Amino acid sequence: MMIVPAVSVPVSNLTQKQESEAIMSDQNFNLDQYLEELKPLINVDCGTWTPAGVSKVADIMTEKYQGIGWQVTRHSFDEKVGPGLLATNKPEAEEYDIMLIGHLDTVFPEGTVAEWSLSQDGEKAYGPGVADMKSGQLNMFKAISQLPEDVADRLSICVCMNPDEEIGSIYSGDWLKSIASKSRYVLVAEAARADGSLVKARKGMASYKVEFNGKAAHAGNEPEKGISAITELAHWITTLNQETNFEIGTTLNFGVVKGGSAGNVVPDYASTVLDIRFWDNDDYARLEKKIQNMLENPSLRGIKIELTREAHKPAFTPNEGSEKLMALIEKTGQDMGLNITWQAVGGGSDANLTGSLGVPTIDGLGPIGGAMHSRNEFLVLDSIEPRLNLLRNVLINLSETITR
Ligand SMILES: [Zn+2]
Incomplete structure (x- = not known):
């Protein structure tokens, strides 16, 4: 009509x-x-x-x-x-x-x-x-x-x-x-x-999926042979959470965390979803560089990290x-x-x-x-x-x- x-x-x-x-x-x-x-x-x-x-x-x-x-x-x-x-x-x-x-x-x-x-x-x-x-x-x-x-x-x-x-x-x-x-x-x-x-x-917003692949080991017998995916994930959370700045409106939120299988196993896998919100596109660009740097230089030797940016709006x-x-x-x-x-x-x-x-x-x-x-x-x-x-x-x- x-x-x-x-x-x-x-x-x-x-x-x-x-x-x-x-x-x-x-x-x-x-x-x-x-x-x-x-x-x-x-x-x-x-x-x-x-x-x-x-x-x-x-x-x-x-x-x-x-x-x-x-x-x-x-x-x-x-x-x-x-x-x-x-x-x-x-x-x-x-x-x-x-x-x-x-x-x-x-x-x-x-x-x-x-x-x-x-x-x-x-x-x-x-x-x-x-x-x-x-x-x-x-x-x-x-x-x-x-x-x-x-x-x-x-x-x-x-x-x-x-x-x-x-x-x-x-x-x-x-x-x-x-x-x-x-x-x-x-x-x-x-x-x-x-x-x-x-x-x-x-x-603006950006959302990332981050996956950590380490190496499993018996937590009692030979923990020194393991590479803990959860430890690296925790490093990411504590490091990046410091970047939240309410004053300029840059906020980071780890909204999902998964990983590990049992208390006596060094975890070989962990994953998280990171959501970033920002007013300042330059501040986001700075954060992105920091994240790339953490990806290329993990805190644990031998860990593999995969990063996927699943959404982004400036x-x-x-x-x-x-x-x-x-x-x-x-x-x-x-x-x-x-x-x-x-x-x-x-x-x-x-x-x-x-x-x-x-x-x-x-x-x-x-x-x-x-x-x-x-x-x-x-x-x-x-x-x-x-x-x-x-x-x-x-x-x-x-x-x-x-x-x-
Ligand atoms: Zn709408």
Whole structure:
């Protein structure tokens, strides 16, 4: 189903003041209709590892963007995950003024929808992905489809919808980065925080699996012939835990430890999972060097260490460009009577990938939601319309700053 753009007056005949009033009051928003449109995006199992469901969501979004005359290109990454979509109003463009990002997947496994589907009470809607981030996905589409024609003509916009954000965009990350590197601004429509804040910064993270292979020996008869994997592991824990620095926000956590077989055996195997969070990408680079050094120079002679970095997202923090973008968003909110507040958050998103490239990036431009990744996930109903209007007005105001 295609929804007709809801701009009530032809904008071109108006003075600037009338124009800004026209774009700020969208009389045609209908919550029931919105939720009806949201339903097929929620009531489909589309966890990252359910590519068929992600593909169905991609089909729905393709139809929507094609319905407003945009070109949609489908990208396959890996058969384990669903497709990605790139929708654009300027198929010939070599660069984009604005890149919008929204992921198609959720964290919920197959079978979830049969037990838990879209529902609502007076204040909130509930359901898998209702805030993270199907409503953000729908808000992006609606904001775009309601742009005044001259604004849409002036801007080259692309919307990238990826299938694997919830597993760290391990398949789509390079694709997103390559498009971001030829975009002026990146807007990510993950949900606004529960207090309404937008997201200006996200911590970086890295996760490692470390395995230690030593040599078993009888702990009573000939302990001197053993090489204790657990002793080396303990050396790693005590050494690296000293690197935690709450002040600058670098924290290390050994979250899993396994190893050994019996009290009277020198353990020949141990493993651990190390999780690092950081604000400062340089401090992480320093730590990575230290870890490499520990790998190459073990404290015990003869021990073998295997290190696998299983996930990595750089931190993104505001630069000069994103501070200008923040000011524009604040001003846009002010003109609508919406007080814009900001949060720097610990969890990652695709904003980490684009923001760390230095491309001005703001996240949290979806409606307000919370309890993500749990069966209590919710979407605040009366935030849908103002956040949709905010996103649309930000696009309009950005179009005025862009000169060629
Ligand atoms: Zn998300």
